[in-house]
Amino acid sequence: MNAEQIGLWAGFVFTLMIFSYILGDNILYRLAVYVFAGLAAGYITLVTVEGVLLPWLRGTLLSPDAVGVGGQILGIVPFVLGLLLLLKGSPRLGPLGNIAIAFIVAIGTAVALVGAITGTLLPLAAATGSGVRIDLVNGFLIFIGISSTLVYFQYLARRQPGGEVRRGLVVRAIGALGQGVVVVTLGAIYAGAILTSLTIFSERIGFILARITGG
Amino acid sequence: MRRLGAVITSALVIGIGLLTVAGLVVGGDLGWLSAIVEAFRIRDISGIFLQLAVITAATTILIGILNLLVVHLRRVGRREKGWAYSLLLVISALGVIILAVLERAGVLASEPPLTTILFESVQVSIESALAGLVLFALVYGAYRLMRRGVTWPKLLFVLVLLFMLLAALPLPGPGLLASARDWLMAVPVSAGARGILLGIALATVVTGVRVLIGLDRSYRE
Known part of the structure; x- marks a missing residue:
């Protein structure tokens, strides 16, 4: 029996251990889950070191072509920021960790902002606009659906003379339509998730049967 | 001193954030803005910032994994409840890493590699x-x-769910169910998904702008 066959049998055993959860939480399931978490941690470490950190170090600190001391200092900066993050646990030195947090928040915010505008807002607005031109009825229905969904997600309301805060009748009516559209979307996504997991479950059952019958 | 630190972090977020946005957004056709970006090489600077953020994020992942191993080793050392599971987790994680190191050093050689198997x-x-x-x-x-309790959104959700599952069956006939499913996916579901995505994007833009102009300073806490 070679390493690949041993691997297949190990996969068979672990699949059965995971499926034992159908009968309730048990020791076999927990063993498999802890092995899974350990392996995942190991693989994430390998990918992070080999795919991200080593190329960075080879390009900066360890590179003979690094642009002077500046290039080498640049190589250390992320590790210093990482160490500063570790200080967040200390009550006295914790504020130093805010520098690293500030750096990550700044870059993350900038990327998210640009991504939201150029990757979501503009393309979806353009697609909705062109949809109306291509198919008037369905395009218009999509436009109504999008608008009502956005109205459903807004919580601005006016204070009534009696002191009660509630949205206007028109906004509530459009919001109800939007809620319906969101519910239909979530129902379809839920059905998609069930069908996907059913497909994966069938594949696993096929794998177990193939191992047992030797196919 | 604490106030000075807060000012420095806010200045860092606003400065680095705006520079990165300028580097990512400003193209070659925005007149004086493009000239400034070109003159100060802001595009190169924002590229370096992005690289630094990626490497910092990778470092934090390693710190997180190290923390995971330390927590579980502590559980093993103190013989806490479920310590055997923790031991298994540590052995699995270190096993993969040691296996990979031995493979890269040429001590273990197999095709395909053991870590891949x-x-x-x-x-x-x-x-x-x-x-x-x-x-x-x-x-x-x-x-x-x-x-x-039955409410109209719950009822609608279950009806759509059942309809989508039914429409996925390979039933004989003219395919009315499949046509209705295709329309449902193309119109209301597409509209809802776009609405949700647009809502998320609008909220991201609002939060992003608040952070970049210094109105939202939750990172200082």
Whole structure:
């Protein structure tokens, strides 16, 4: 029996251990889950070191072509920021960790902002606009659906003379339509998730049967 | 001193954030803005910032994994409840890393590599089995939905769910169900998904602008 066959049998055993959860939480399931978490941690470490950190170090600190001391200092900066993050646990030195947090928040915010505008807002607005031109009825229905969904997600309301805060009748009516559209979307996504997991479950059952019958 | 630190972090976020936005957005056709970006090489600077953020994020991942191992080793050392599971986790994690180091050093040589076999046979098998197990949770969740009162959104949700599952069956006939499903996916579901995505994007833009102009300073806490 070679390493690949041993691997297949190990996969068979672990699949059965995971499926034992159908009968309730048990020791076999927990063993498999802890092995899974350990392996995942190991693989994430390998990918992070080999795919991200080593190329960075080879390009900066360890590179003979690094642009002077500046290039080498640049190589250390992320590790210093990482160490500063570790200080967040200390009550006295914790504020130093805010520098690293500030750096990550700044870059993350900038990327998210640009991504939201150029990757979501503009393309979806353009697609909705062109949809109306291509198919008037369905395009218009999509436009109504999008608008009502956005109205459903807004919580601005006016204070009534009696002191009660509630949205206007028109906004509530459009919001109800939007809620319906969101519910239909979530129902379809839920059905998609069930069908996907059913497909994966069938594949696993096929794998177990193939191992047992030797196919 | 604490106030000075807060000012420095706010200045860092605003300065680095705006520079990165300028580097990512400003193209060559925006007149004086493009000239400034070109003159101060802001595009190169924002590129370096992005690289630094990626490497910092990778470093934090390693710190997180190190923390995971330390926590579980502590559980093993103190013989806390479930320490055997923790030991298994540490052995699995270190096992993969040691195996990879031995492979890279040329001590272990096999085709395909042992780490690949371990990944494809064990890791992927467990992942697939867990994903398959989600089926039961989803079906049970849908079953329990109507047990705590019937409202029109719940009823609509279950109707759409059942219709989509029914329409996925390969039934004989003219395919009316499939046509209705295709329309449902192309119009209301597409509209809802776009609405949700647009809502998320608008909220991201609002939060991003608040952070970049210094109105939102939750990172200082």
